[in-house]
Amino acid sequence: MPQRVTHERAECPVARAVDVIGDRWSLLIVRDAFDGITRFGEFQRNLGLAKNILSSRLRELVAHDILEVVPAADGSAYHEYALTRKGRELFAILVSLRQWGEDHLFNEAEPHSVLLDTRTEKPLRRLEVKDATGRVLDSTEAFVRKVGTGS
Template sequence: MAKKKPPSRAECPVERSVDIIGDEWSLLVIRDAFDGVRRFGEFQKSLGMAKNILSTRLRHLVTHGILEVVPASDGSAFHEYVLTRKGRDLFQVLVGLRQWGEHHCFQPDEAHSVLVDTEQGRPVRALEVRSESGRPVTSTETVVKKVAEKKPRAKR
């Protein structure tokens, strides 16, 4: 059985993000939350995952402030899971994954779901990465500035 690795102390934002939302189930739970799924049973039905796995993922997402538990909107004794502001900030991440999938995981004539703007009913435009000045940039036009390594102290 694989050991659970400790939370990341890495200086890389990608690694820290993956530690929180990087498994497939968490991303699918978040996707469903954006689609209006709120109750445990609804998540389970939509995702078809075991109750223990779903329970673990929901607890993890609540612990990390992606989801919060609130009283059921219908006044029943149940509770619901809703996206926090931190969770809603994952919208662009999910749109980016969706658009990558549309581009690379379907045949040109293969049907798939489409993200549309509710005001105009039109598909959402592809995401672009832009420089601070607004110029579109690609991976070959960017570089990650690493945190300067600490030099070991000289022995006296």
């Protein structure tokens, strides 16, 4: 079996992030954790994922400190998975993917789930990329400075 290519030493933050959460199952596990799913069986039922693949992805997410294993909230002998601070910081990534999906993957009248503010029960505003002064930027107004190409 060919060895998996890793980007853990890449100079690009996107490559390193994709190494950890770029797998579709990992992102869906994190999505489910945000939705309150905590137990192995719940993840498996919700995702329809084979046990061996789910186990592998959960192990990786725990190893990268995105999820942590905690005692079951009901005091049983089971354990649960909870988002860490690092995991909770993926919220904006999932909101961004959701908004892109809403814009490009549904017909206008096609129903889909909606992410709501818990306080107001209204949909969230669109995410925007802004410069240091708060000015909204598009993709043509930003660039990547590669390592070793100047200050």
